[in-house]
Amino acid sequence: MYTVLTVDDSSFMRTWIKRLLASNDLITTLEAASGLEAILTYRKMKPDLVILDYNMPELTGLEVLKRIKKIDPQARVVMCSSLGTSFNVENCLAAGAIDFVIKPEFSGLVEIVTKTLNIKSESNS
Structure with a gap:
C-alpha cells in the first residue's frame, strides 16, 4: 500500500485528485x-x-517543497498549478520536484504517480 498526500487549498481540487487516484x-x-x-x-x-x-x-x-525536502531529501513531490510557466516549472524542478503537472486537466498525473511508486498497471499484469 502506498500513501499519497494531496495538498491544495481548494477542497474541490483535493477531491478531484483523490478521484483520479481512486x-x-x-x-x-x-x-x-x-x-x-x-x-x-x-x-x-x-x-x-x-x-x-x-x-x-x-x-x-x-516554499512547502523546499521545507519538505529539508525534512526528507528523498521526498518525492509532484507540483501542480494552473500557472505552468517555464519559470515556475524550472524553479520547482530545481528545488527537487520530480515533475510538474498543469491543472485542472492533470494530464499524465496518474501515470507519473504509478511510475514514481513503481506500481504496475492492471493492463500490464
Whole structure:
C-alpha cells in the first residue's frame, strides 16, 4: 500500500485528485488544505508521494517543497498549478520536484504517480 498526500487549498481540487487516484486500490490518499498542514502531515505520516499545489495562501507550494525536502531529501513531490510557466516549472524542478503537472486537466498525473511508486498497471499484469 502506498500513501499519497494531496495538498491544495481548494477542497474541490483535493477531491478531484483523490478521484483520479481512486482507481488504484494500492493507493491511499491523505489531504492537507495548507502548506503548514502539509509540512506537519509529512513529518507525521511520511507519505510515499506528495502532490502539491504551487499557488496557496501563506506558504507557497515552492516554499512547502523546499521545507519538505529539508525534512526528507528523498521526498518525492509532484507540483501542480494552473500557472505552468517555464519559470515556475524550472524553479520547482530545481528545488527537487520530480515533475510538474498543469491543472485542472492533470494530464499524465496518474501515470507519473504509478511510475514514481513503481506500481504496475492492471493492463500490464
